[in-house]
Amino acid sequence: MFFYPEEYQTTAAAAERIFPKDDLGPGAMELNAAIYIDHQLNSRWGVNEKDYKLGPYYKPEPTQGEQNKLYRKDLFRLGLKELNTYSNKNYKKKFTELEANEQDEVLAAFEKGKASSLSGASSSAFFQLLRTLTIEGVYADPLYGGNKEMLGWQMRKYPGSRMSYTKEIQNEEFLKLDPNSLQSHMKHS
Template sequence: MSDKESREVGTKSTRRNFLKNSGLTVGGLVLGGAVGSLFRQNPESGKKTEQTTQAPTANPNLALMFFYPGEYQTAMAAVERIFPKDELGPGAQELNAAIYIDHQLASQWGVNAKDYMLGPFHEPEPTQGEQIRILRKDLFRLGLKGLDDYSNKHYKKTFIDLEGSEQDEVLVAFEKGEADSLSGVSTADFFRLLRNLTIEGVYADPMYGGNKEMQGWKMRSFPGNKMSFTKEIQSKEFIQLEPSSLHDHMGHS
């Protein structure tokens, strides 16, 4: 699909402003971009057939650990709408943000291993953190299913089969908490989790699965994780640094 398609939902925002101003706490969608189908299910054989892009498998760090193929497909479509490809660089799909999310949900973080998850649960004040009973991995799985349920109800299609502007409408409804709740949890909670993980997947160190080839860092001229910047700080001249990953420093003293 062309990533010049019309942006019809919400306040229009560009990647240029996003890259200049955004942090992990900035809310809302970055409209635009599109995503192709990664997997299709052959209804006759029950086997996956390849469409535009294969799921990464050559690199063990890119193998799926949590998502089923259909969930991965939906996640890829959703993250691309949040961080789309444009003239400034690749989108979340190409940057493997969904792989990052997959790995996080498969980890101890996905089961809230370090969180206190026993009651009582109270309605939090605006200044307090979330009080959600459901595990992150379960919330995300319910949220992906919810995207399809809402899409089928309002458009008679699954989320991945919607036009880009329609996908935006679905995500905006989730962001505002206007869709049906997910086992008692607001869709706004799922959207917040989806968006935060998407941005993390774009900018986290590549060793965690996302930020493919450090392209997310390159768009922001971020040098990555280095053991020391002493030499560069002491230099009287400006030094242009190429990004480097934590993986690049493994085995070095």
């Protein structure tokens, strides 16, 4: 919906390094976190619809977080481009062609703000956005494109969205519930 194919592949690879597959369950790639990110950036949220964006823009104190004029979608697109530029400069390969440990080194450099500026925003601002969206994509309701088959919820033993827990709360013993998505509520209404 938002990404070009190469941008999607780069996002999926970066998200997988932030939330990798391990013994506990699937990683961001298998959970479709990149699809969730794609949908979010294509929405009104991607253009900061509800945010004040008219300035003035001052250099913020370290405790105030980033202040920039970029829309989230533009920051993300610039960040993906810089991931490949930084990877080519330091490893002579695109980000998706790097070994996992090299991808981790690139992402660590972005987290620390060591990559070049992204039209006034720092590389750490991009990394924070990428990390936040990855975690959301792993655990959000599948209705939004990520958390494929509610596997993210199953790893956390989260029962998902339910209309009511009244019967379960009144039960004397602890009940383990299978995850339930908003999509299942929509099918029944």
